[in-house]
Amino acid sequence: MQHNVLILDFGSQYTQLIARRVRELNIFCEIFPYNNPPQDLSSYKAVILSGSPFSVRAEDAPHPDLSGIRGKLPMLAVCYGAQYLAHFNGGEVAPSNIREYGRANLSYIKEEELFLQGVQTGSQVWMSHSDTIKQLPENGVRLASTNDVENAAYRLDGEDTYAIQFHPEVYHSTDGKLILENFLVKIAEVPQNFTAANFVDDIVAELKEKLKDDKVVLGLSGGVDSTVAAVLLNKAIGKNLYCIFVNNGLLRKNEFESVLHQYKDMGLNVKGVDASDRFLTALAGVDDPEKKRKAIGRVFIEVFDDEAHKLTDVKWLAQGTIYPDVIESISVKGPSATIKSHHNVGGLPDFMKLQVVEPLRMLFKDEVRRVGATLGIDPELLGRHPFPGPGLAIRILGDITPEKVSILQEVDAIFIEGLKANGLYDKVWQAGAILLPVNSVGVMGDERTYEKVVALRAVESTDGMTADWVHLPYEFLMKVSNQIINKVKGVNRVVYDISSKPPATIEWE
Numbered sequence: 274m275q276h277n278v279l280i281l282d283f284g285s286q287y288t289q290l291i292a293r294r295v296r297e298l299n300i301f302c303e304i305f306p307y308n309n310p311p312q313d314l315s316s317y318k319a320v321i322l323s324g325s326p327f328s329v330r331a332e333d334a335p336h337p338d339l340s341g342i343r344g345k346l347p348m349l350a351v352c353y354g355a356q357y358l359a360h361f362n363g364g365e366v367a368p369s370n371i372r373e374y375g376r377a378n379l380s381y382i383k384e385e386e387l388f389l390q391g392v393q394t395g396s397q398v399w400m401s402h403s404d405t406i407k408q409l410p411e412n413g414v415r416l417a418s419t420n421d422v423e424n425a426a427y428r429l430d431g432e433d434t435y436a437i438q439f440h441p442e443v444y445h446s447t448d449g450k451l452i453l454e455n456f457l458v459k460i461a462e463v464p465q466n467f468t469a470a471n472f473v474d475d476i477v478a479e480l481k482e483k484l485k486d487d488k489v490v491l492g493l494s495g496g497v498d499s500t501v502a503a504v505l506l507n508k509a510i511g512k513n514l515y516c517i518f519v520n521n522g523l524l525r526k527n528e529f530e531s532v533l534h535q536y537k538d539m540g541l542n543v544k545g546v547d548a549s550d551r552f553l554t555a556l557a558g559v560d561d562p563e564k565k566r567k568a569i570g571r572v573f574i575e576v577f578d579d580e581a582h583k584l585t586d587v588k589w590l591a592q593g594t595i596y597p598d599v600i601e602s603i604s605v606k607g608p609s610a611t612i613k614s615h616h617n618v619g620g621l622p623d624f625m626k627l628q629v630v631e632p633l634r635m636l637f638k639d640e641v642r643r644v645g646a647t648l649g650i651d652p653e654l655l656g657r658h659p660f661p662g663p664g665l666a667i668r669i670l671g672d673i674t675p676e677k678v679s680i681l682q683e684v685d686a687i688f689i690e691g692l693k694a695n696g697l698y699d700k701v702w703q704a705g706a707i708l709l710p711v712n713s714v715g716v717m718g719d720e721r722t723y724e725k726v727v728a729l730r731a732v733e734s735t736d737g738m739t740a741d742w743v744h745l746p747y748e749f750l751m752k753v754s755n756q757i758i759n760k761v762k763g764v765n766r767v768v769y770d771i772s773s774k775p776p777a778t779i780e781w782e
């Protein structure tokens with residue numbers, strides 16, 4: 274993989290967004306914590322310094338060593354980076370006496386500067402800082418100002434070093450992406466060649482080289498990440514990839530059979546293992562959500578380990594890890610975060626002692642989907658809603674029985690099919706049904722009934738961290754509710770969840 278742009282992270286909440294914006298320009302970039310940068314910078318063509326929650330004047334603030342970078346590679350310093358450069362190079366940074374947070378507009382733009390080419394006076398920018406640069410460093414040239422922030426952008430004369438006080442990566446900075454493009458493409462001349470097709474070519478070659486004739490085992494979940502990882506590995510090593518798809522008995526209706534079928538059609542060397550009974554036995558009588566999760570995790574490891582043992586000479590465990598997980602584990606917050614529990618090998622199942630290969634570890638979720646599309650994976654599979662690992666177990670409140678699973682599978686299938694049939698599925702980020710541990714009174718024909726209540730949940734979100742309930746049309750809810758009560762024996766009432774996250778969560782358990 275080519276290393277084009279290095280983003281040094283000083284702990285800003287927006288660092289991942291910088292990477293997203295750079296990738297949108299088809300430029301490959303990597304985030305490293307400022308205190309643990311790569312040793313070899315020879316393959317990087319530009320460096321971006323992120324913002325930070327610290328003030329440069331604080332004693333414990335990040336003090337990066339930029340001697341290997343400044344003046345040697347084009348550098349863009351954002352917010353904290355801009356202040357850091359000023360503070361330690363003869364400029365002056367002081368607490369600001371007005372609030373410099375939120376939207377502002379550029380009131381001055383220096384003419385004929387490549388960095389701000391195409392940006393008009395009045396352009397909206399997003400500020401988020403409490404210190405301000407009172408005086409530029411010695412060779413600083415002011416490039417832009419707002420009414421309140423005189424030194425909103427500057428460069429250092431005689432070198433390709435640029436600094437901006439505002440955040441180009443934030444959506445509210447209208448020309449932010451253009452400024453990044455000016456810096457990366459026009460000034461640093463970074464090639465825009467990071468496309469899904471190029472990624473596939475590069476990673477397949479890399480996997481071939483790395484894995485040679487070794488055998489690799491991978492757990493498929495039916496989700497996007499493990500599927501795309503499997504197809505890439507299959508392209509690289511073919512039948513030496515052994516996929517295992519476990520039915521925990523808590524999947525959606527018919528999902529195990531239909532997804533297994535799809536996997537086989539895709540040419541994957543996959544074994545379907547129906548371990549429903551093992552999971553349901555382990556879950557019998559368990560009603561605490563965390564105990565359910567633990568039991569499912571434990572049984573999954575047992576089942577996977579049993580299957581992996583049936584294979585001989587396996588050297589690698591493949592995982593569908595994606596970039597946000599990687600960034601999280603190398604965060605500035607400290608080395609403790611880098612120690613993942615499975616690195617603590619004592620007493621672990623054998624398959625966890627295998628070497629790990631993660632073909633998607635440099636990709637964001639939307640990039641995984643684009644790679645999947647390039648690989649010709651069914652768009653329906655790529656567009657599937659997220660589904661939790663513990664599956665329906667955390668949507669059956671209270672204890673779990675095969676009957677409850679079956680009721681919920683029927684309800685869920687009617688809801689999801691209904692969303693698809695009415696063109697609503699792709700407008701929803703995640704949807705599902707929840708079986709409540711209460712009975713309510715109803716009347717069907719002349720009969721009094723006393724049956725289960727189900728809740729329907731449909732949310733919009735981008736990453737699951739926050740979410741809002743979707744305003745599904747009443748007509749649709751009415752139809753689905755009628756269908757559920759008429760068709761699913763044991764259910765006589767349907768409610769719709771209208772809670773946002775926070776304060777609620779997406780799942781009920």
Ligand code: XMP
Binds near residue numbers: 566662774777779
């Ligand atoms: P919450 O309920 O925390 O869910 O708002 C956020 C997202 O995470 C999924 N989720 C899980 N996924 N194992 C998983 O693999 C779990 O134990 C789990 N709990 C919640 C949930 O479906 C939603 O997408």
